[in-house]
Amino acid sequence: MDLIVARNREDLVKARGGGEVALVPTMGALHEGHRSLMRLARSRADQVVVSVFVNPLQFGPNEDFSRYPRTFDSDLDVCRAEGVDVVFHPSVDDMYLPDRQVSLLAGRMGEIVEGESRPGHFDGVLTVVLKLFNLVQPSVAVFGQKDAQQLALIRRMVADLDVPVEIVGAPTVREHDGLALSSRNRYLSEDDRQVALALSRALRAGEAERRPGAIREAAREVLAAAGPRLDLDYVVLVDPATFSEVGEEHAGEAVLAVAARIGATRLIDNVILNLNPA
Numbered sequence: 001m002d003l004i005v006a007r008n009r010e011d012l013v014k015a016r017g018g019g020e021v022a023l024v025p026t027m028g029a030l031h032e033g034h035r036s037l038m039r040l041a042r043s044r045a046d047q048v049v050v051s052v053f054v055n056p057l058q059f060g061p062n063e064d065f066s067r068y069p070r071t072f073d074s075d076l077d078v079c080r081a082e083g084v085d086v087v088f089h090p091s092v093d094d095m096y097l098p099d100r101q102v103s104l105l106a107g108r109m110g111e112i113v114e115g116e117s118r119p120g121h122f123d124g125v126l127t128v129v130l131k132l133f134n135l136v137q138p139s140v141a142v143f144g145q146k147d148a149q150q151l152a153l154i155r156r157m158v159a160d161l162d163v164p165v166e167i168v169g170a171p172t173v174r175e176h177d178g179l180a181l182s183s184r185n186r187y188l189s190e191d192d193r194q195v196a197l198a199l200s201r202a203l204r205a206g207e208a209e210r211r212p213g214a215i216r217e218a219a220r221e222v223l224a225a226a227g228p229r230l231d232l233d234y235v236v237l238v239d240p241a242t243f244s245e246v247g248e249e250h251a252g253e254a255v256l257a258v259a260a261r262i263g264a265t266r267l268i269d270n271v272i273l274n275l276n277p278a
């Protein structure tokens with residue numbers, strides 16, 4: 001079957017098949033990370049829908065909404081190559097009514113860590129994801145662990161609001177040198193890219209330690225050694241479900257997450273650690 005491009009909600013209704021649907025929400029500028037999500041989606045349902053929508057609600061006033069990469073033609077080639085059934089690519093006006101009033105609040109969990117640096121970001125993410133769920137009506141939706149707090153909040157939303165969609169998390173896809181793939185990597189110069197490698201190096205340094213204090217310290221040391229071109233935002237070691245900092249006696253899974261600005265580009269990365277009891 002040929003790829004169907006649905007540019008508005010009417011097209012989307014027409015494109016919907018009879019069986020189970022797996023949804024992969026994206027903002028486009030698709031890369032290998034997105035492709036891995038599509039493959040996972042393919043293994044889980046009869047029809048795969050990929051949404052490509054740069055969501056203005058999740059960008060702050062000083063963020064990169066207008067210059068966010070938009071590469072729709074090559075995104076379609078990627079989706080075609082991955083055997084995607086439907087690409088949903090609505091305009092902002094088609095998604096958001098001019099007189100819209102109601103939106104979701106992510107709550108306290110949306111205000112910490114990444115949410116502290118990006119006020120309102122997760123409210124915008126949850127609002128668009130719930131709208132996409134209602135429009136596409138998938139039984140499964142696939143999200144990357146690369147955006148660990150987003151994944152945790154979507155799981156929280158689905159639980160709190162009884163949303164009948166199974167949430168599947170997918171591992172982070174990296175370049176050979178460790179840099180996590182991101183649509184924003186294309187902003188990086190070759191020099192920036194070398195500095196950006198400190199993020200994944202810091203996570204690996206943390207992985208080599210056993211206790212929370214030492215894990216945070218090892219990661220911070222690597223980031224400090226990257227020099228003044230890396231402007232560190234945070235290094236945290238948090239509970240994967242709540243994103244609150246774990247204590248020194250924590251056992252079980254924890255997420256070591258980092259965010260930093262390199263020039264004008266803000267990058268995030270994380271790794272899941274399994275801490276053994278003391």
Ligand code: AMP
Pocket residue numbers: 025026027028032033034036037142143144145146147170171172173174180181182183
């Ligand atoms: P984005 O287009 O950046 O909003 O991302 C769309 C989806 O792709 C989200 O669920 C991301 O977590 C996921 N994603 C982004 N980068 C990666 C990566 N390097 N590996 C796996 N998933 C990713």
